[in-house]
Amino acid sequence: xxxxxxxxxxxxxxxxxxxxxxxxxxxxxFHQDRKTTIKRISDxxxxxxxxxxxxxxxxxxxxxxxxxxxxGYTEDYxxxxxxxxxxxxxxxxxxxxxxxxNNGFSIEDLFYNYIFTIDKLYFTDLTSYNYINTDVSFxxxxxxx
Numbered sequence: 768x769x770x771x772x773x774x775x776x777x778x779x780x781x782x783x784x785x786x787x788x789x790x791x792x793x794x795x796x797f798h799q800d801r802k803t804t805i806k807r808i809s810d811x812x813x814x815x816x817x818x819x820x821x822x823x824x825x826x827x828x829x830x831x832x833x834x835x836x837x838x839g840y841t842e843d844y845x846x847x848x849x850x851x852x853x854x855x856x857x858x859x860x861x862x863x864x865x866x867x868x869n870n871g872f873s874i875e876d877l878f879y880n881y882i883f884t885i886d887k888l889y890f891t892d893l894t895s896y897n898y899i900n901t902d903v904s905f906x907x908x909x910x911x912x
Contacts, residue, residue, distance in 0.1 A: 796839035805895045810837045812898025822859035824890045847882045873897040
């Protein structure tokens with residue numbers, strides 16, 4: 768997979784990552800020097816996020832680790848299409864928000880990190896989300912609800 772991290776396979780760049788196409792996935796590598804003041808999710812949060820099963824929020828498929836440090840991750844490649852408001856499943860989005868909240872996540876940087884595909888609205892780039900590792904129900908319920 769590392770051989771695909773080059774200028775030929777690069778398909779984009781954002782404030783947090785450079786993006787490379789790899790088969791039916793994208794590889795996202797964190798910038799060494801962040802281009803945003805938004806705090807990046809902790810490694811522990813990334814690990815937890817990659818374990819969640821969500822409907823409309825794209826979670827990491829695999830974490831890329833070098834020297835015990837997460838330097839990036841892979842996620843599904845999505846073909847972006849025009850907005851189709853009929854394809855927004857608000858109940859599934861609500862379910863995902865509850866799942867994220869109940870697992871210690873608060874949503875940050877949502878306002879432009881979404882993609883419309885042929886059948887669904889997806890939220891991407893969850894790496895700005897705040898993660899609190901807690902078993903305290905009150906805190907989890909207060910994060911997003």
